[in-house]
Amino acid sequence: MLKVVHIVKQVFTWLGGEEKARHPIVVVEGPSNTARGLQAQLGEEGKVVATIIHGGNYIHKHVDEAMASILNEVESQRPEVVVAGLAFSSGRYDLTCVEVCQTVSESLEIP
Numbered sequence: 460m461l462k463v464v465h466i467v468k469q470v471f472t473w474l475g476g477e478e479k480a481r482h483p484i485v486v487v488e489g490p491s492n493t494a495r496g497l498q499a500q501l502g503e504e505g506k507v508v509a510t511i512i513h514g515g516n517y518i519h520k521h522v523d524e525a526m527a528s529i530l531n532e533v534e535s536q537r538p539e540v541v542v543a544g545l546a547f548s549s550g551r552y553d554l555t556c557v558e559v560c561q562t563v564s565e566s567l568e569i570p
Contacts, residue, residue, distance in 0.1 A: 460503070460505060461504055461505035461506070462508050462537065462539050463501065463506065463507045463539070463541070464509050464510075464532075464533050464536050464540075464541050464542070465494040465507050465511070465541075465542050465543075466510075466529065466533075466541060466544075467493055467510060467512055467513075467543070467544065468512075468544075468545075468555070469482050469512055469514050469515065470515065471492060471545050472491055472492040472493065473491065473492055477515075479514055480515045480516040480517065481514050481516050481517050482512075482513070483513070483514065483521075484512070484513050484517075484525060484528040484529060485512045486509055486510070486511050486512075486532050487510045489507060489509065489510070490510060492510075494510040505540075508536050509538075511529060511532050513529070515551075515552060518555055519551070519555070526558075526562050529559060529562070530562065530567065533569065539569070540569065541563045543555075543559045543560050544556035
């Protein structure tokens with residue numbers, strides 16, 4: 460079974476809207492909110508082992524700290540794949556998803 464970590468902005472979770480955009484990294488075991496949709500699509504082929512949630516503004520104002528925290532959390536979960544987003548052509552968040560995926564891929568060799 461494919462182990463997956465889902466990384467998503469706070470607005471797509473139970474954490475809250477723009478009032479929580481400065482919230483630091485939070486890790487939820489298993490699929491949370493939008494990750495449940497991903498889990499449903501994976502079916503028996505994969506399992507979302509953790510959802511990493513970050514405030515949209517937090518990650519931009521604390522890039523090094525946020526990326527280090529994300530890398531640490533991803534590495535501790537030992538997934539085979541990382542999925543970032545629901546970006547929907549949202550500008551800055553699209554770039555965040557790309558940066559997160561590139562950092563994870565280069566640092567941990569996880570697609």
